[in-house]
Amino acid sequence: MNKYLRFDWVSLFLYLILVGIGLANIYSAVYDAENTAIATSFMQKQLISLGIGLILIFLFQFIDVKFFERYASILFLVSIMSLLGLWVFGTEVSGARSWYTIGGFSLQPSEFAKVGVALALAKHLGGFNTQISKPRDYMGAFVIMAIPALLTILQPDPGTAIILLGFFLVLHAEGLPVFFFYAILCLLGLFILTLLIGSFGTLIIISVLATLIVVLQKKRIAKKLLRPVILIGIVCAAFTLSVSYIFENVFEQRHRDRFNILLGKEVDMRGVGYNINQSQIAIGSGGGFGKGYLQGTQTKGGFVPEQQTDYIFTTVGEEWGFFGTVVVLGLFTILMLRIVKTAYKQKNTFSRVFCLGFACMLFIHVAINLGMVLGLVPTIGIPLPLMSYGGSSLLAFSIFLGIYLRMYYQRIQ
């Protein structure tokens, strides 16, 4: 087969379109009719990042996948070091020490750590003797995820930490015992329930459910079930109590507010609910086909905060309407599905897990970012991949794509 035809032009094309849409909307979001220089400078910075990203993508096409596999641990270590280095060299921006400032550019090492973790996990799972169902192996995988997550939490940047923990989905897809999946679902459910109806109510529900499970069985089975049910019940109760303790005593007020607004327990559209309200107004007012490029009144008026970064999707929603948002959503979906498809065509585990890691990162970002913008999940400050303004994120995803494209190309060799 012609070696150019073996290349995944489609994914590269999707990447370019999404970045292009992102650029156009960043321009609109920061556009000021009186001072176009501002928008232009934003453009320049983002274009420089894109340029570097494209160069990296191009260069990676000449690096054998084996190279990445061999040096994955080192790359992982480098990213851990870069996170640790923040304590010494990092710059504090709005309360979080997450940035290196080099010249006029800022770099956010936690973005690159995502690539590092993906590589490390891929290497770990691709190991000769590794079996994810074995406790020793999955504990190792957990450690790989936990170290950078812990470091980012301490910055503090809980958003990125949640993203890093999202690699759990890859482990699940790779065959992690299903217990963990249900356990996490169960704990998430308990978490929301506790916040909604308080720890006391949740405890009652737990005990009623536990009793019902035991009582409704036949006697023989009930006896067998009694001990595990009590055990699980106690764990759940402990979790519930700790959730309410953490929520009330460890969380800061702003975190509590975010949850309360989402759960509908608090309505304050001028104060803490401002972001989520304004972003929904912006998107909702776009209607079917939007208000037209550079015509968004919410966008022009600067009502949505952080619009060029985390809330870039509101510009799409307002100026391009339902048509625009569905196109963007569609492009992301196609890209993700394509990556997943490619993953399962890979011959070795390393490549497969890395591709799944890439897809997983896109998935978690899209889910949390769009969920936040559309008011489905609490406000968690993470960017929309490829589209949000910000060099580190774009570069990190470019690196992901570069390696991915090489894997696509190489699998048929």
Add this chain to the structure above:
Amino acid sequence: MRTRFFTIAIGLLSLVLFLRLFNLQILSDEYGNLSLKNSVLKQYVYPERGYVFDRNGTLLISNQPMYDLMVIPKNLKVFDTLDLCEMLRLTKVELEDRLYKAKRYSLRAPSVLLNQISKQDYAVLQEKMWKFPGMYIQRKSVRQYHTNVASNILGYISEVNNYDIQTNPYYVKGELIGRQGVEKTYEKILRGKKGVSYLQRDKFNRIIGPYKNGMLDTLPTAAQDLTLSIDIALQEYGTALLANKRGGVLAIEPNTGEILMSVSTPTYDPNALVGRERSTLFEALKKDTLNRYLFDRSLQGQYAPGSPFKVLNALVALEEGVVDPKMSFKCYGGHYYARNQFMACKCSPGSKNTLNKGIYRSCNTYFSNVYRRIIDKDNAVEENINNWHNHLRSFGLGNYLGYDHPVGQPGYVPNANFYNLWYPNQRWRGATIVSNAIGQGEILMTPIQLANVATTIANRGYFFTPHFVRGVQGDFIDPKYKTKRTTTISKEHFTHVVEGMADVVRRGTARVAAIPGIEVCGKTGTIENFTKIDGVRTQLTDHSVFIAFAPKDNPKIALAVIVENGYWGGRWAAPIASLVIEKYLKGTVKRKWLEQRMLNGSLEAEYAKVTSNKPFEINE
């Protein structure tokens, strides 16, 4: 390996987000309005309010600039508060309070620090504005009156209140509306139609340019100027004549129905209700329940008409054929209309009065007899009084006249039902209600109705609905002001009454009203009136009233004058009417002695009696 996991998860995520977007952008339409409210400022562009002229083209109302001192709290720097307070005549506390309110409203959007600064203050302030960064002066337009009379006719404008906004969707908060007088009646003509421009604003409420490049904007429609029928010189003269007296003068041009003057005293300078002192002055005017500045005596004052009403009874009697002009009644300085019920009269005992003499001597006995003949004819009192009532209604009595001024009163003319309530079982007849014969009794009329009666007699049987408007730029006048309203009295009967009224001035009760070279017709009146002092019904000095028209043939002016507590008609009302007629028809007044007496005459002492808390004499 769970190879389907990611595919399913991605599919589910896309589905959830798609549905959410569909709900937000397609199904729900609440967000569109919210974003408009957020970010688009609807700003109105107002046409300049129309000017008002009098019948001779003299400018009465124009507009003048007023200045608001605006502040943008964020741009404020330290400034000399004392200096500013002095210029604005505010205390430091007041200033700080205003600044605090402005800050609380918005740091970045402008708010009014002090409104309606006069031209004089503006001149001083403007030179020192450089000292006060963060403040600027905004011009706006208010009314300017070029006369200090006629406030009762012109009315005033003020900001719309909640009621206006609810009842008329045209207005929004902060706009001006004609509140009284012709400003109110001709509000639509004078205000024009505002235009709209849409402006885009940002999250700080700052304007950042036109919305959609002004595509949705509309232009204002210019206001029209208004020409009134009043003669401002006459109005000023009438006001001067009524100085220090409470009362009203209302003159009508008989062959058009145009109101030439409408004086109500005491009055106030219309310019008083412009500017920053407006609310204090308005409150003061409103609270004065003795002078009742805001009460238009010539349109709203309901008085018993007194003797001028006799001419109406004469007309009805002639029309009904119950008297003959030559028929005479004997007067013994009064007469008994029932046992022990004597109605006095000024006639010398034994006089024989015909219709003519009855009018010019204002003989109570004569008109009592006439009235009893009207009511008691064929013993059908109910039918007769309703008939009489209908005749009077055709003169515009007992109802609103329909003129173009928002205030007014219908007056009252009783009918059979009214007396059946008072005197059930038919226990009433002409003699019972004989006070009506001489315009006391139950009848109530306003000066404009009296003037309109004079107009009708001058026209010998018809009138046009009185009106204040003479012309509108663009030519529209309500056709009802051009429509003749004919009374139920035949034209020939007026001749006798007009002759009688001419004799009133020639040799009767109002000889003082005679003007050399002009034949004035009139009828005096002296109205008994009562008030309650500390709950006790107390009679006050009679009102002086006079209706007149002139010249006798082809009349040019008809009017009614009422001077409260002025005693007899020939004392104040007739001279004032005569002077107004002379001024209007001849341009100048030759009878300086009479003019001086009226201009200088004061009834303040009379009015003071009521509030003196001491017993007092009336009709001194």
